[in-house]
Amino acid sequence: MFSIGELSKRAKVKIPTIRYYEEVGLLAAPERTEGNQRRYDASGLERLSFIKHARDLGFSIEAISQLIELQGHPDRSCQVAKEIVVSQLSNVRAKIKRLRALEKELVRISKGCDGEGVSEECYVLASLADHLLCRYEH
Amino acid sequence: MFSIGELSKRAKVKIPTIRYYEEVGLLAAPERTEGNQRRYDASGLERLSFIKHARDLGFSIEAISQLIELQGHPDRSCQVAKEIVVSQLSNVRAKIKRLRALEKELVRISKGCDGEGVSEECYVLASLADHLLCRYEH
DNA sequence: TCTTGAGCCTCTAGTGACTAGAGGCATTAC
DNA sequence: GTAATGCCTCTAGTCACTAGAGGCTCAAGA
Secondary structure (H helix, E strand, C coil): CECHHHHHHHHCCCHHHHHHHHHCCCCCCCEECCCCCEEECHHHHHHHHHHHHHHHCCCCHHHHHHHHHHHCCCCCECHHHHHHHHHHHHHHHHHHHHHHHHHHHHHHHHHCCCCCCEHHHCHHHHHHHCHHHCCCCC | CECHHHHHHHHCCCHHHHHHHHHCCCCCCCEECCCCCEEECHHHHHHHHHHHHHHHCCCCHHHHHHHHHHHCCCCCECHHHHHHHHHHHHHHHHHHHHHHHHHHHHHHHHHCCCCCCEHHHCHHHHHHHCHHHCCCCC
C-alpha cells in the first residue's frame, strides 16, 4: 500500500492529475487511511499506467473510459477497441496532414523576411494580411 | 458600415468569436448604432481577416497581439515578427514529429488486433497496459 | 512522547480559444 | 404595423488538466 505521492512518482503522473482521473471515474477510488489519505496497491498502479500510456498516445478520456470498460469484460469482443485505435490513427493522420501544410506555408512566409527590415515592408505581416499571397492550401 | 452578422459572413468567423476577439483586445471595439448594435467598416474586416489567417496558421492569440501591435508601428523593426514566425514553425515541426511517432505506434498496435477476438486476448489492450510492448519512442 | 516538516486533504478558480443557451431589445422587410 | 430575423449581454460549459489557499495527517528523529 502506498500514498498518492508514491503512486505519482512510480507512474510519472502528477498528483492533481491522479485526483482528477478519480473524479471523472477513470480511476477507482482507493482505500483511505483513518486520516482520510488515499492508499493504493499494485492494481491502482497498473490501471494508472494504462491510462497514462493511452493519454501519451493521444486517446481522449472518453476513449480510455471505453477501453477500460472493455478490459473489465474479458469475454466481450474486442472490435470496439480496434475501432477506437483506428479512429485515433485517423485523427493523428489528419492532424499531421494539416500541420504539414502549415509548415510549408510558414517556411515560405519566413523566407520572405530577414528580420532586418521595417514593419511597414515586412513580408510576414503582408502575408498574414492577405491570404492571396499564400501558395499552399491551409 | 455593416453589422456583425455581415462581418461574420465576409470574414468567415463566427459571431461569438468576433465578440470574443473584441473582448480580449484583438479587435478594436467598433462604433455602435443608437440601439447599441456593432457597426463595422472595411478596416474592421481587414483586421479580422488578418486575425483569422494567423489563427488558421496556428498562431496563438498572444502572438497575434504582438503582430498587430507591430502593424501599428510601421517604422519599427520587423525582427519580432520574424521571430514569432520562426518560433511558430518550430512548434509546428515539434508537433509533427511527435504525431509521426504516435502514428507509427498506433499502426503497429492496430495491426496486432483484427477486431475479431475477445477482449481478454486483445493486443490493443495488452499494448496499452504494457509500455514495454512498444517498438517506438513516444 | 513530542515535535517538526513533508505530505496530503478539499475546494475554488484559472488555462486557451472558443461555443451554447437564456432572456430580451433592435432592425428590416413587407 | 407587425412579424421575423438579427443583435445584445451574461453565464456557464468544453477538454484535460494546473495552481493556490487554508488546513489536517503522517513518519522520522530527539
